[in-house]
Amino acid sequence: MSTLPRPEELYAKINHTPPKADWMDVPVDIKPGRYCYAANPDSLNYVGLPHARKWNPLDEDWKLPENWKEIIFNGIRERLDKYRSFKVFMDICVRCGACADKCHFFIGSGDPKNMPVLRAELIRSVYRGEFTTFGKLLGKFAGARPLTEEVLKEWWYYLFQCSECRRCSVFCPYGIDTAEITIMGRELINLLGLNIDWIATPVANCYRTGNHLGIQPHAFFDMIDFFCDDIEDITGIRPEPQFNKKGADILFVTPSGDVFADPGTYTCMGYLILFEYLKREYGLDVTWSTYASEGGNFGFFTSHETMKRLNSKIYMEAARLGVKWIIGGECGHMWRVLHQYMDTLNGPEFQSSNMTVPKNPITGTVFQHAASTKMIHITEFTADLIKHGKLNLDKSRNAGIHLTWHDSCNTSRGMGLFEEPRYIIRHVVDKFTDMPPGTIREETFCCGGGAGLNAGECEELRMMGGLPRASAVKYVHEKYGVNMLGCVCAIDRAVLPGTMKYWVPEVTVCGLHELVGNALVIPGEKEREVNLRGEDLPGKEDE
Amino acid sequence: MELDRLFRDRRGAIVEEWVAALLRIYSEEGAKFFGSVPNRFANPAGYIFRTNTERIVSKLMDGADETECRQDLDGILRVRAVQGLSPSTALCFIPALKEILYREACQVVSPEQADALLHNWYIRIDRLLLLGFDIYMECREILWQQKANQLYDRTHKLLEKANLIQKEDSTG
Numbered sequence A: 001m002s003t004l005p006r007p008e009e010l011y012a013k014i015n016h017t018p019p020k021a022d023w024m025d026v027p028v029d030i031k032p033g034r035y036c037y038a039a040n041p042d043s044l045n046y047v048g049l050p051h052a053r054k055w056n057p058l059d060e061d062w063k064l065p066e067n068w069k070e071i072i073f074n075g076i077r078e079r080l081d082k083y084r085s086f087k088v089f090m091d092i093c094v095r096c097g098a099c100a101d102k103c104h105f106f107i108g109s110g111d112p113k114n115m116p117v118l119r120a121e122l123i124r125s126v127y128r129g130e131f132t133t134f135g136k137l138l139g140k141f142a143g144a145r146p147l148t149e150e151v152l153k154e155w156w157y158y159l160f161q162c163s164e165c166r167r168c169s170v171f172c173p174y175g176i177d178t179a180e181i182t183i184m185g186r187e188l189i190n191l192l193g194l195n196i197d198w199i200a201t202p203v204a205n206c207y208r209t210g211n212h213l214g215i216q217p218h219a220f221f222d223m224i225d226f227f228c229d230d231i232e233d234i235t236g237i238r239p240e241p242q243f244n245k246k247g248a249d250i251l252f253v254t255p256s257g258d259v260f261a262d263p264g265t266y267t268c269m270g271y272l273i274l275f276e277y278l279k280r281e282y283g284l285d286v287t288w289s290t291y292a293s294e295g296g297n298f299g300f301f302t303s304h305e306t307m308k309r310l311n312s313k314i315y316m317e318a319a320r321l322g323v324k325w326i327i328g329g330e331c332g333h334m335w336r337v338l339h340q341y342m343d344t345l346n347g348p349e350f351q352s353s354n355m356t357v358p359k360n361p362i363t364g365t366v367f368q369h370a371a372s373t374k375m376i377h378i379t380e381f382t383a384d385l386i387k388h389g390k391l392n393l394d395k396s397r398n399a400g401i402h403l404t405w406h407d408s409c410n411t412s413r414g415m416g417l418f419e420e421p422r423y424i425i426r427h428v429v430d431k432f433t434d435m436p437p438g439t440i441r442e443e444t445f446c447c448g449g450g451a452g453l454n455a456g457e458c459e460e461l462r463m464m465g466g467l468p469r470a471s472a473v474k475y476v477h478e479k480y481g482v483n484m485l486g487c488v489c490a491i492d493r494a495v496l497p498g499t500m501k502y503w504v505p506e507v508t509v510c511g512l513h514e515l516v517g518n519a520l521v522i523p524g525e526k527e528r529e530v531n532l533r534g535e536d537l538p539g540k541e542d543e
Numbered sequence B: 001m002e003l004d005r006l007f008r009d010r011r012g013a014i015v016e017e018w019v020a021a022l023l024r025i026y027s028e029e030g031a032k033f034f035g036s037v038p039n040r041f042a043n044p045a046g047y048i049f050r051t052n053t054e055r056i057v058s059k060l061m062d063g064a065d066e067t068e069c070r071q072d073l074d075g076i077l078r079v080r081a082v083q084g085l086s087p088s089t090a091l092c093f094i095p096a097l098k099e100i101l102y103r104e105a106c107q108v109v110s111p112e113q114a115d116a117l118l119h120n121w122y123i124r125i126d127r128l129l130l131l132g133f134d135i136y137m138e139c140r141e142i143l144w145q146q147k148a149n150q151l152y153d154r155t156h157k158l159l160e161k162a163n164l165i166q167k168e169d170s171t172g
């Protein structure tokens, strides 16, 4: 008996305590569940991205081009010249650590390389080692290291564990935005063909067909037609949306997730009801496009060039149809691109050609802040209508819902959209409870699946990154009885249902215009028995 | 009986040691973060690790059945199940409690006596470990299910609406 190891010794042998080592000396360990599959070469080829090939992140040999280092060094040099932000972010971090525990991926995993400061340091160390004199001289003592294949693999692994949510930047006293460093890093590894498929294939589909899944125009039309059938069943009124209408006043563009994936589809039905109401009541002239059928911009997760090409499709379609301005649906990164990059990418001339500053023809409100982009968020539009008393809303149809609000990273930190959704919420649901401070508004926690990390194979990464968001939801669920999590982002609507199922299964997920669609009373509609999900309305259960 | 009183007096120290065993598998920075005074929103994993460990120890000391610890154990393992750990790594803190109690007991009795007196505790901790296996597997199963359903959920409605899915004919 006594010769057998005691249990603790036994377990200590199986589960080694991680060795104490400087982060640079800890080799990268690519774990299934935390990485996404490599890009399909056909997709890269389609949009002309370089070095398309079949490769596997778990293989020793990543089949890099022979001159890969030279490509990366030239890439860094070019970007240091072109983007002042990149140069500044490489130079000014004082490693104060204020950002270290602010990233949801670190909060969930405890993996130090998911601390924003270290994520940036992965690239910064190479910048120091290869581009600065003191780094070349002092090496590791100056936090510098040379670029090796091992380092490149580490870049790839951790750059695709950053959802570019910018939460860390809120806490940095110097305003260093690690998301920007991730963006640069991804752009660099894309020069070597090292993209992931969950980004590359949607990019190719979007570029070719107009949306992520590659739904062709007739199928896109059919899907919306099916929603109209459902709306007719529920309300007795059939919406008659317009498609590709030349000379319409307004073009409406939403993420394709709203058209093909639950629960976004209910949000899409909400848009259809809203526009039908406004057409009947006030003659609003909106058109959908079956060509610019994607708001989401996965080019943003690839390179500035790809982002620009995908974004331009919306504006080219607007020009082709001759619309005056654009309404964008409940999307996340579409708005980040619009608010933070588009003007610089295109120059303001590009989107202003024939369009006017958005003006709501029903209320007369001029959206001056969109004078350059010519595009407003649908919550700005709907909030304005409510403010002017233009919508007939019956909150009681959402009486079964106790809502809390997830501020989506891109619309909140990216464009400051905090009040409009909450203003609408107050008019469409009775029971609303915000999550605690520190978890909402500027400091909101990411869903864990942004920036292209919503692939099936990295489910674990998302659940781990979703923990901080989920624990705030769990709190308001347990304390106040919250049963619904609302958001204005298609990625949230795709990611959060799974996150809730894992962490807080009593809570479901909806978009804001689903609630608007439920509450909005269309003149002449029949008495509704069910909501847009086909569930009995409160008080109608027994009838 | 005597041991039980000792354990109750040493409850705080036992919890500390158990939390340390729970954190031992993380990198230095990770363990430091999870072990810091936890704010439930800024550091949910740290908060769950500490509060749930405290509750489990208290319940066991108060003579509760292991199944009454299910919810608390679930909280801890739900986090561990998504941290890229092997099952044995995720669960290894549970048997570590045996050793912690053994060391405590050895301060007042001989090692042989300690093992004999801890017999019942060992059985309860074994049961806790088995319960832990069930919970861990349930968590992993949700992940696998979600993985499997993801593509189906996203495209099924589209295919169904487009009449591209042949419904099973129940009449054969």
Ligand code: SF4
Residues within 6 Å of the ligand: A102, A103, A104, A105, A114, A115, A116, A119, A161, A162, A163, A164, A165, A166, A167, A168, A169, A178, A179, A182, A446
């Ligand atoms: S941008 Fe978001 S995901 Fe990326 S390092 Fe910062 S907090 Fe983490």
Ligand code: SF4
Residues within 6 Å of the ligand: A092, A093, A094, A095, A096, A097, A098, A099, A100, A116, A117, A171, A172, A173, A174, A175, A176
């Ligand atoms: S908060 Fe800013 S300066 Fe401090 S470590 Fe993070 S990035 Fe560097």
